[in-house]
Amino acid sequence: MRGGAPRAPVALTPESPARFPDPRLYDGQGLVAVGGDLSQARLLAAYRRGIFPWYDIGYPPMWWSPDPRAILEPRELHVGRSLRRVLERGGFELAWNTCFERVMGECGRGRDEGTWIMPEMVQAYARLHRAGHAHSLEVFEAGELVGGIYGVQLGAAFAAESKFHRRTDMSKVALVALVRSLAAAGIELLDVQFVTDHLARLGAREIPRREYLARLAVAAAKTVDLGGLVPTVTPPRV
16 A cells, blocks of 8 residues: 555445556555446456455455465465375366356355355356456366366466366366466466465465565566366376
8 A cells, every 4th residue: 555544445336437457555454446247348347346246145356456466376286185185086077168058057056154256256257257357267077167266367367266076176176277277378467366275285475565566567468368178187288
């Protein structure tokens, strides 16, 4: 945050321009704006600023850019012994963008703490997906969807939003496949928003928001085509 008191979040309406203020003007909690809508233009404007929507049923959209920010670097990905055995054993199939809305729905289902993945959120990100800005990675066992992850792409940056599993370790398989596949395709910045204990064990770490925003600006200006991505858990060749 720059000098002076932190700013209050901006109030938006659905008619407000698809613009957001500089997140560096806000405190570490990172609530930048409240209100507006989930239009494609507003969502993309938010992600370009390092901002994402996160709120609950009955509330207006809330737009966040926390400080610090969590990332997962491919070279820092930690695959422990038990997970390595799962990956080597196989028995699962990986796919890319075959059932985006279903993955989102599964990510929001059965969470004890509740979910922000409401129907309006699924509809909004499905529009991003159809426009080529949002993607999902799926894990199948015997034709059954057992794990997955989805997120938003901006050039060489990818913001992972949520993941799920219906079989033990399958969300970890999805995350490993996402990290390694995106790295091989040219993605340079993988944002995971917050470091949880689970993500920390896999190698996620925090960086200052200002560093994240600087890296995002560079990565988002590049061109990376994920249209032909083939997901894999195999590390990319160096």
